[in-house]
Structures are given as structure tokens and as C-alpha cells.
Amino acid sequence: MYSEQNVDIIPEKWYNIVPDLPEPLPPPRDHDPENSSIDLLNRILPKEVLRQEFTSSRYEQIPQEVIEQYMQIGRPTPLIRAKNLEKFLKFNGKIFFKYEGATVTGSHKINTALPQAYYAANEGVQEVVTETGAGQWGTATALAATLNGIKSTVFMVKVSYEQKPLRKKIMNLYGAQVYASPSNMTDFGKKILAKDPDHPGTLGIAISEAVQYSLDHDMRYLLGSVENCVITHQTVIGQETVKQLETIGEKADTLIGCVGGGSNFSGFTFPFIKTDAEMIATAASEVPKFSRGKYAYDMIDTAGILPELKMFSLGADFVPKSIYAGGLRYHGAAPALSLLIRKGRIKTDEVGESQSLEAFKIFSKTQGIVPAPESSHAIATAINYCRNPANQGKTVVINVSGHGLLDLSFVRD
Amino acid sequence: MPYPDRETFQSFLDDLLGMRFDYLEIGIPTEKPYYDGPVIRRTHRKAMEGFSFQYLKEVVNISVSRGKKNYALVYYNHFHESVDEFLDNIRDSGLDGAIVPDLLTDYYDEREYLSEQFRKRKISLIPFFTSSTPDRVIIEMLDLTDGWIYHGLQPSTGIRVPVSIDKMVARIRSLCGNREIIFGFGINSAETISDLKRYGADGIAVGSSLVPYIESNDHKGFSSEVRMLQGGVYD
Numbered sequence: 184m185y186s187e188q189n190v191d192i193i194p195e196k197w198y199n200i201v202p203d204l205p206e207p208l209p210p211p212r213d214h215d216p217e218n219s220s221i222d223l224l225n226r227i228l229p230k231e232v233l234r235q236e237f238t239s240s241r242y243e244q245i246p247q248e249v250i251e252q253y254m255q256i257g258r259p260t261p262l263i264r265a266k267n268l269e270k271f272l273k274f275n276g277k278i279f280f281k282y283e284g285a286t287v288t289g290s291h292k293i294n295t296a297l298p299q300a301y302y303a304a305n306e307g308v309q310e311v312v313t314e315t316g317a318g319q320w321g322t323a324t325a326l327a328a329t330l331n332g333i334k335s336t337v338f339m340v341k342v343s344y345e346q347k348p349l350r351k352k353i354m355n356l357y358g359a360q361v362y363a364s365p366s367n368m369t370d371f372g373k374k375i376l377a378k379d380p381d382h383p384g385t386l387g388i389a390i391s392e393a394v395q396y397s398l399d400h401d402m403r404y405l406l407g408s409v410e411n412c413v414i415t416h417q418t419v420i421g422q423e424t425v426k427q428l429e430t431i432g433e434k435a436d437t438l439i440g441c442v443g444g445g446s447n448f449s450g451f452t453f454p455f456i457k458t459d460a461e462m463i464a465t466a467a468s469e470v471p472k473f474s475r476g477k478y479a480y481d482m483i484d485t486a487g488i489l490p491e492l493k494m495f496s497l498g499a500d501f502v503p504k505s506i507y508a509g510g511l512r513y514h515g516a517a518p519a520l521s522l523l524i525r526k527g528r529i530k531t532d533e534v535g536e537s538q539s540l541e542a543f544k545i546f547s548k549t550q551g552i553v554p555a556p557e558s559s560h561a562i563a564t565a566i567n568y569c570r571n572p573a574n575q576g577k578t579v580v581i582n583v584s585g586h587g588l589l590d591l592s593f594v595r596d
Numbered sequence: 597m598p599y600p601d602r603e604t605f606q607s608f609l610d611d612l613l614g615m616r617f618d619y620l621e622i623g624i625p626t627e628k629p630y631y632d633g634p635v636i637r638r639t640h641r642k643a644m645e646g647f648s649f650q651y652l653k654e655v656v657n658i659s660v661s662r663g664k665k666n667y668a669l670v671y672y673n674h675f676h677e678s679v680d681e682f683l684d685n686i687r688d689s690g691l692d693g694a695i696v697p698d699l700l701t702d703y704y705d706e707r708e709y710l711s712e713q714f715r716k717r718k719i720s721l722i723p724f725f726t727s728s729t730p731d732r733v734i735i736e737m738l739d740l741t742d743g744w745i746y747h748g749l750q751p752s753t754g755i756r757v758p759v760s761i762d763k764m765v766a767r768i769r770s771l772c773g774n775r776e777i778i779f780g781f782g783i784n785s786a787e788t789i790s791d792l793k794r795y796g797a798d799g800i801a802v803g804s805s806l807v808p809y810i811e812s813n814d815h816k817g818f819s820s821e822v823r824m825l826q827g828g829v830y831d
Contacts, residue, residue: 201728207700210751211629219633222755233707234758237751239727239767476687
């Protein structure tokens with residue numbers, strides 16, 4: 184996993200797509216006319232993270248310390264040709280996958296957790312707090328905090344907390360305090376529990392609790408997805424892929440990834456934005472944000488503490504059917520990604536749980552890698568794509584955003 | 597304008613017109629000032645009570661007589677259903693042009709149409725850019741307009757998140773060449789102003805930081821705040 188000779192594949196800079204978008208990115212808006220939630224971000228986020236959120240710079244230098252941490256957690260991640268899958272599908276093109284599951288926390292989430300925790304620690308912050316849906320983001324935050332010498336608290340969506348006890352154990356092992364959300368730790372959580380003690384929780388509620396908790400205890404909050412700076416950090420995925428394809432003399436015709444908040448997909452595809460590669464974003468059919476969501480200003484968190492963003496959204500109070508792929512349950516999608524979908528540059532697909540389970544099994548059997556249930560949605564889109572005779576001969580690259588070794592209860596015997 | 601009422605507004609305008617500046621930015625009150633912070637938002641609500649085009653014309657006349665150029669700050673969401681009538685009123689008020697902060701973000705497809713409407717009336721559409729405006733949009737808007745450029749330092753007025761002033765100014769300067777660039781949104785210290793100037797800004801716009809003096813009817817504080825900020829401009 185860790186290979187010294189490949190470290191020059193890790194980029195020196197992150198790429199911010201905003202100056203290269205076809206239209207201006209609609210800015211955040213205050214939810215409450217009496218107060219500025221944008222101003223409130225000063226109390227919630229590390230300063231450097233906030234600066235990167237609104238920067239006009241196309242590139243941001245990655246601090247040397249963060250590059251070293253990237254190497255420690257397994258970057259660059261491999262780009263692997265899925266020859267067995269090609270054979271299985273009788274596909275006469277090429278299928279590659281970028282494997283973010285090769286990081287030590289098992290998903291792409293660590294790519295932004297590290298710099299955010301690094302900046303927080305640099306600014307003298309003692310403790311960071313965040314939410315987690317499926318558990319990957321919480322795991323990444325817990326490790327990033329401990330690697331940077333600070334503490335962490337994680338609000339985990341209750342349904343995941345109950346379904347995935349191993350995730351909680353890993354977070355505890357990294358030193359994090361983990362609460363099931365809705366919890367009794369915040370006023371917002373208490374309010375929801377008073378109405379429904381068995382509320383399964385949503386990512387929107389967990390975000391609200393984490394933000395509220397950071398304000399109550401003067402901690403800093405780490406952003407898991409949706410925001411620009413997160414996507415900027417995640418472009419290490421796509422920039423590495425660009426270099427890896429160049430090294431082997433290949434050119435991507437099609438890029439496919441899954442979308443929860445949009446950070447793995449955007450980080451993977453945005454460095455290819457100036458090429459003519461086709462891009463397909465896959466959401467879960469149970470969370471049909473692209474086909475049924477509205478492109479409009481909506482809240483990021485259910486409590487409306489954070490500024491509103493213009494994005495494809497099913498509404499911040501959307502409670503999805505409890506599908507296994509917790510990372511895809513989020514109601515919205517990152518504004519830059521939403522804008523590019525709206526303009527037709529990025530295509531979309533929606534895949535249901537049974538279809539993604541089928542892809543999960545095919546990929547495990549052919550490639551030996553057990554993909555995350557979230558990533559299995561992207562694999563399902565890729566399988567359908569490669570089975571279409573019109574796409575024969577193409578070079579397809581899938582972002583496998585994480586492994587599913589802790590999600591095996593997904594498979595019923 | 598007029599905030600909080602015509603009489604108070606005019607007394608502060610008199611103070612201001614005795615001081616050194618080039619352009620007067622006059623806010624046309626509206627119900628949805630999305631890109632303003634809480635301070636300016638509250639002035640919009642109150643000012644709607646006292647606003648009329650006749651009164652705007654009187655104010656502009658006074659300012660013109662003191663040698664100033666005058667520009668409206670108006671949201672497109674306020675007049676996109678009555679563009680002809682509204683822009684006729686703007687022109688007839690004697691204004692030199694207008695800044696329309698939500699044009700590119702909320703009405704992008706109408707940019708060519710609106711700039712044509714301004715051109716026909718011989719008033720300037722002042723392009724409004726922020727750090728989120730893509731390069732090619734900036735280049736295209738420069739072709740559609742003439743006159744100076746308004747660049748937002750912050751995501752909305754009256755708030756302050758950390759920004760790299762040097763990189764922001766260098767980027768917009770590299771795209772705008774010699775066009776005059778004025779920075780606004782969240783500017784309240786002589787230090788920020790002198791940084792902006794050092795890196796190549798041609799001017800600054802202030803608003804939110806003066807509102808509290810108007811609200812407490814503090815003419816002395818108002819004048820000294822303006823002078824403090826001017827310290828950054830004219831040092």
C-alpha cells in the first residue's frame with residue numbers, strides 16, 4: 184500500500200474549480216435574516232479552512248506536513264486495471280478503478296480530514312467535532328485529529344451507530360468520543376428525541392448537533408463534504424489519477440463515481456474538467472436528489488445553523504428509507520457539482536440497493552476487493568455502461584471511494 | 597436610502613459631501629437583499645418606507661452639484677419584471693450607472709440583455725465580481741461593459757472571513773488590465789484598505805461600518821470613522 188517510489192504522484196497543490204466553472208457559483212445565503220450565518224463560520228471553522236472556502240485562487244499549496252501525512256495513510260492510492268471485470272462483462276474496452284479504499288481508514292474521507300485537523304491544530308484548537316453517517320468520515324476525523332495531536336468528538340447517525348458497531352470501535356481506538364445522533368448532548372438533539380425517542384437520525388440532524396456542540400464548547404467543526412474547500416482537498420484523487428493515466432499512456436473516456444454530498448465524485452472528476460471525458464455521477468435511487476430534487480437554495484443542516492447553498496436537494500428534512508449505503512443518504516449535493524450537472528457537463532444516474540448489491544458481489548468476485556456499499560453504486564453504473572454495446576472500446580475509470588470490509592452485513596447469506 | 601428617514605439621511609449626506617471621495621453609491625431599498633449582511637439588510641427594510649424616485653432625483657442633484665459621480669446599488673430581483681421603466685427612472689434621476697450584485701449569480705442568462713438596456717440609455721452597468729466569479733465570466737463581462745469594476749472582498753457586506761488580499765487583487769488585476777477596480781463588502785479598517793491599495797486596488801467602497809453612527813445620530817463619530825478609513829486610502 185505504501186510505496187516510496189510513487190510519492191511524486193501526490194500533487195503539490197490542490198485544485199479549486201471555482202475560477203474555471205462555466206457560470207458563477209451561487210454564493211451562500213443566510214437562512215435567518217436577522218443574523219449572519221456566514222459570519223458565524225468564523226466561530227465554527229478553522230481560519231485557514233474558511234479562507235480556502237471563499238478563495239479565488241485556482242491552486243492551493245498543500246503544506247509539506249500534510250503531504251507527509253498523505254504518504255503515511257497510503258497515498259498515492261493505486262489505479263488498477265480491472266481486467267477480470269472486463270472479461271466478466273465481455274467488454275473490449277478498458278476499465279480502471281482508482282482505489283481510495285487503500286487508505287488506512289478505508290475511504291477517501293481522510294484526504295480532507297488531515298488538512299482540516301492540521302489547520303485546526305496549527306491555530307491552537309484543542310478539540311474538533313463532526314458528524315458521521317456511514318462512519319467513514321468519523322473514522323477519518325478521529326485519525327486526523329489524533330495524528331495532529333488533538334481530540335475529537337463524533338455524532339454518528341443513530342441507525343448507523345446501531346448497524347455498524349465496528350465503526351464506533353475504530354473511532355474509539357483512534358481516541359474519539361462517539362455519540363449516537365439524535366443525542367442528549369445538544370438542545371437540537373433533545374428537541375428531536377422529545378418528539379420521537381426512536382428517531383433513526385439523519386445526516387442533516389447529526390451535522391446540526393455537531394455544529395451546535397462546537398459552538399457550545401468553543402471547538403472547531405470539521406466539514407465532511409458539500410463545501411468547496413472539501414472538494415478542493417479531495418482533488419488529490421483526480422490529480423493522482425491524471426498522472427497515473429499519463430504514466431501508462433492512457434486517456435479516460437468516461438469517469439464514474441458515487442454521490443453522497445459529492446466530495447469523492449468532485450475530487451475525482453474536477454481535475455479532468457478541461458478534457459472531453461464523459462462524467463457520470465451516481466446517486467442512490469432511494470435518495471433521488473438528481474431526478475426528484477430541486478435545484479434551489481436549501482439548508483445544509485436540518486437546524487439551519489449553517490448558510491444555505493444552491494444545490495440539488497430533496498429538502499433538509501428529507502428522511503430516506505434506511506438503505507445500507509449511509510454515505511449516500513444526504514439530501515443535497517455540492518454546489519459546484521450541482522451547477523455542472525445543471526449545465527449538462529456532468530451526467531447522472533440513480534441506482535437502487537438491489538442493483539448495487541449485485542455490483543458489490545460481481546466486483547468482489549472478479550477483483551477481490553470488497554467495495555463500500557456507496558462505491559458499489561458507481562460500480563453498478565459502470566457495469567450497465569460497459570454492457571451497452573455503444574460503449575464498447577472505451578476507457579472507463581471508476582472511483583471506488585472506499586472498501587466495504589466493515590459492511591459485510593450488507594450481504595445476506 | 598433614505599435610512600433611517602429622509603431628514604437624518606440628508607444630514608449625514610451633507611457631512612459626507614463635504615469630504616473627499618469620488619463616487620456615491622446609493623442603495624435602492626428592496627425586500628430581498630440576498631448578498632447583504634444583517635446590518636445593510638435592516639437598512640433596506642426601513643428605507644423602503646421613505647424611498648421614491650422623485651426623492652432619489654433630489655439627492656442625486658445635490659451630489660452632482662458637489663462634483664460627485666453617482667451610482668445605484670440595486671438587486672435585479674427588485675426590477676427584473678419592469679426593466680424598461682426602472683432603468684428609465686435610474687437614468688432620469690441623473691445617476692451615472694448601477695451595480696447589480698445578483699445579476700451574474702441569479703440571472704446569468706440575462707447579462708447580455710441587461711447590459712444592452714444600460715447601453716441604450718447611456719448609463720453604466722458596473723460589473724460586480726467576487727472571488728467566486730469564474731475567469732471567463734469576468735472576461736466576457738468586461739467586453740459587455742465599460743467603466744469601473746466593483747469587486748466584493750467578502751461573500752457578503754459587513755462580515756469578515758479570512759481572505760488573501762494579495763492573491764485576490766492580483767487575480768482580478770490580471771484579468772481586468774487597466775480598468776479601475778473598486779473593492780467593497782466587509783471593509784472596516786484602514787489596515788485592510790492600505791493592503792488593498794498596496795496590492796493594486798484603485799478604490800474602496802464602505803457602507804456597513806458607517807450605519808451604526810447614523811443609527812445613533814452620531815455625526816462626530818461618523819466623520820471620524822470616514823476620516824479613519826480615508827487614512828488608508830490617502831496615506
